[in-house]
Amino acid sequence: MMSSGSARLEKDKWHPTSKFLQMSAKLGKLYVVGVGPGSHDHMTYRAKEVIEESGVIIGYDTYVGLVEDLIKGKEVYRYAMTQEVDRANQAIDFAESGKVVSLVSSGDPGIYGMVGLIYEILAEKGWDRENGIYVECVPGVSSLNSCAALVGSPLMTDFAVVSMSDLLVPWDIIVKRVEAAAMGDYVTVIYNPASKKRVHQLRDTKEIFLKYRKPETPVAIVKGAYRETQQVVITSLDKMLDHQDMLGMITTVIVGNSSTFNYKGMMINPRGYTSKYELVKQATKQ
Amino acid sequence: MMSSGSARLEKDKWHPTSKFLQMSAKLGKLYVVGVGPGSHDHMTYRAKEVIEESGVIIGYDTYVGLVEDLIKGKEVYRYAMTQEVDRANQAIDFAESGKVVSLVSSGDPGIYGMVGLIYEILAEKGWDRENGIYVECVPGVSSLNSCAALVGSPLMTDFAVVSMSDLLVPWDIIVKRVEAAAMGDYVTVIYNPASKKRVHQLRDTKEIFLKYRKPETPVAIVKGAYRETQQVVITSLDKMLDHQDMLGMITTVIVGNSSTFNYKGMMINPRGYTSKYELVKQATKQ
Numbered sequence: 001m002m003s004s005g006s007a008r009l010e011k012d013k014w015h016p017t018s019k020f021l022q023m024s025a026k027l028g029k030l031y032v033v034g035v036g037p038g039s040h041d042h043m044t045y046r047a048k049e050v051i052e053e054s055g056v057i058i059g060y061d062t063y064v065g066l067v068e069d070l071i072k073g074k075e076v077y078r079y080a081m082t083q084e085v086d087r088a089n090q091a092i093d094f095a096e097s098g099k100v101v102s103l104v105s106s107g108d109p110g111i112y113g114m115v116g117l118i119y120e121i122l123a124e125k126g127w128d129r130e131n132g133i134y135v136e137c138v139p140g141v142s143s144l145n146s147c148a149a150l151v152g153s154p155l156m157t158d159f160a161v162v163s164m165s166d167l168l169v170p171w172d173i174i175v176k177r178v179e180a181a182a183m184g185d186y187v188t189v190i191y192n193p194a195s196k197k198r199v200h201q202l203r204d205t206k207e208i209f210l211k212y213r214k215p216e217t218p219v220a221i222v223k224g225a226y227r228e229t230q231q232v233v234i235t236s237l238d239k240m241l242d243h244q245d246m247l248g249m250i251t252t253v254i255v256g257n258s259s260t261f262n263y264k265g266m267m268i269n270p271r272g273y274t275s276k277y278e279l280v281k282q283a284t285k286q
Numbered sequence: 287m288m289s290s291g292s293a294r295l296e297k298d299k300w301h302p303t304s305k306f307l308q309m310s311a312k313l314g315k316l317y318v319v320g321v322g323p324g325s326h327d328h329m330t331y332r333a334k335e336v337i338e339e340s341g342v343i344i345g346y347d348t349y350v351g352l353v354e355d356l357i358k359g360k361e362v363y364r365y366a367m368t369q370e371v372d373r374a375n376q377a378i379d380f381a382e383s384g385k386v387v388s389l390v391s392s393g394d395p396g397i398y399g400m401v402g403l404i405y406e407i408l409a410e411k412g413w414d415r416e417n418g419i420y421v422e423c424v425p426g427v428s429s430l431n432s433c434a435a436l437v438g439s440p441l442m443t444d445f446a447v448v449s450m451s452d453l454l455v456p457w458d459i460i461v462k463r464v465e466a467a468a469m470g471d472y473v474t475v476i477y478n479p480a481s482k483k484r485v486h487q488l489r490d491t492k493e494i495f496l497k498y499r500k501p502e503t504p505v506a507i508v509k510g511a512y513r514e515t516q517q518v519v520i521t522s523l524d525k526m527l528d529h530q531d532m533l534g535m536i537t538t539v540i541v542g543n544s545s546t547f548n549y550k551g552m553m554i555n556p557r558g559y560t561s562k563y564e565l566v567k568q569a570t571k572q
Contacts, residue, residue, distance in 0.1 A: 036330065040331060041330065041331050041332035041335070042330045042331070042332050042425065043330060043331060044322065044327065044328045044329060044330050044331075044427060045326060045327050045328070045329060045330075045331070045334075046327040046328050048331075049327070108427075108431050108434075108435075110431060110434040110435045110439060110441055111431070111434065111441045112441070112442060112443075112557075113442075115435075115439045115442075116439040116442035116554070116555060116556065116557050117557060118439075119438060119439050119549065119552065119554050120554065120556055120557075123549045123554065128550050129550065129551075129552075137434075137435040137436075137439070138435070139328065139427050139431040139432050139434070139435040140427065140431070141330060141394075141425050141426065141427065141431075142431060145394050145396060145397070145425040145426070145427075145428060145431070146425050148394075148396040148397065148423075148425070149394075149396045149401075149423040149424070149425040152405060153396060153401045153402040153404075153405050153423075155396055155397045155398070155447075156398060156399075156401075156402035157398075157455070158446070158447060158448045158449060158460075158463050159446070159447050160444070160445070160446045160447070160467070160470075160472060161441075161444060161445050161446070161447070162444045163444060168557055169443070173471070174444075176470060176471070177444050177470045177471070177472065179470070180466045180467065180469050180470025180472070181446070181466065181470065183466050184446075184462060184463045184465070184466025184467065184470075185459070185462070185463070186446060186463065186466070263405065263409045264414050264415065265415075266405065266415075268402070268405050268406065268409065269402060270402065270406055271398075271402050271403060271406075271454055
């Protein structure tokens with residue numbers, strides 16, 4: 001444990017080509033892989049490479065479907081959405097038995113994703129990087145990256161990322177976070193804005209933002225980014241609840257800040273707080 | 287202009303295979319491309335595809351160097367770091383003259399990146415998506431994605447992203463943001479933590495966080511993620527300034543929140559606020 005000291009790690013220790021990898025060759029490997037927004041276009045080379053290397057593929061059914069063409073002939077385990085702990089444990093068990101496993105998910109497993117649960121379970125087991133199974137989180141294009149790219153340039157300034165899911169976080173903590181984001185003039189990216197059972201959160205969120213921001217503040221709603229069913233709506237803070245049909249588990253909402261503007265249906269954030277003229281004259285790498 | 291209404295856009299309009307693309311075939315195309323953290327492994331297929339399609343490659347010298355092997359025989363323009371406006375204008379000019387251009391950068395151009403400046407300049411020119419040059423932002427793995435993957439699982443909970451660069455944003459606004467992030471118990475990802483001319487920001491930031499968080503709160507410092515020179519340090523809030531040699535323009539700092547813990551030199555955030563036992567029993571997809 002190094003909870004009070006500092007640990008400095010060489011690249012060697014964090015990279016698949018490290019000598020450590022060879023040491024643990026008898027144990028298997030666990031890749032926690034993000035395949036991006038759901039079209040192969042936005043998957044990374046590393047994601048494809050580790051899926052190809054793996055003998056076992058585990059994931060929520062829909063995510064496994066995203067890489068169907070890459071997993072022919074492999075041992076594939078498809079799970080329902082509510083079985084996260086089961087699939088995390090199964091992935092670890094297989095790796096401990098010597099197999100090479102990819103636990104796949106959409107987006108980036110490092111952002112509200114499966115890698116957290118994997119490390120929590122491994123920590124309970126006393127796992128360590130030196131002697132245990134090899135674990136690698138393969139980062140991917142998350143909703144915040146893909147939705148920003150689709151709607152314009154909302155993330156040119158500081159931003160907060162908040163999940164509206166109150167399954168594991170009490171609602172009063174989420175409210176406190178939304179309040180802080182609104183007060184701090186953060187552009188705010190909202191994950192899991194609503195589900196069939198959760199409808200009040202976005203209504204409350206809108207009211208909090210309206211205390212600090214103008215009703216015409218641009219808001220983007222993106223459903224199924226880069227999928228066949230993709231829908232993008234650019235609206236405003238006061239009208240953001242008019243698009244209930246857009247809200248669900250594959251929807252991301254971006255609320256602009258005081259400098260965000262709507263240019264012909266795009267959500268744009270200028271870089272910095274200087275006027276545009278000055279910006280263009282003195283612009284330098286941020 | 288649709289600054290007060292809502293614009294609903296079909297996938298067609300946002301996708302490179304749209305009929306709009308064929309309409310604007312006489313004009314060129316401008317791809318604003320993120321190539322990820324700097325190793326081809328973490329580049330997306332789309333990024334490589336558009337670079338291959340492009341006749342003209344423009345970028346900051348170091349970024350162009352990251353894709354050297356993909357741009358042989360192309361028209362290549364390499365810029366110094368302070369010439370952002372020049373390279374944005376040149377990229378637009380070439381596309382307007384009918385060329386296919388990739389403006390390349392590391393990470394994700396949608397996060398503190400070049401796509402903002404491109405849209406700002408295009409907006410000044412009255413550009414519109416229907417009749418103007420085709421513009422596509424190709425999202426990539428940004429520092430927040432890559433650094434989180436390298437240090438453990440810090441982004442399992444809500445997080446704020448703040449740039450310490452005060453070139454374009456007054457320092458008092460950055461202070462307000464840091465204060466809001468600290469107060470809201472956000473895990474906080476800090477871009478551009480310091481440069482040769484800027485050293486006070488991280489010192490001030492540390493003091494603000496210490497008002498709200500314990501001195502032993504885990505802090506990760508990542509320099510040159512996924513590059514040959516990569517260095518990772520897991521330290522704590524009270525010791526974060528002991529690693530001055532790590533700080534610079536390719537460094538990202540992640541400050542944990544009240545639930546972040548250090549497990550054997552990794553920075554872990556549990557999902558949610560329930561105890562681990564309950565979490566494992568009732569865990570469901572967030």
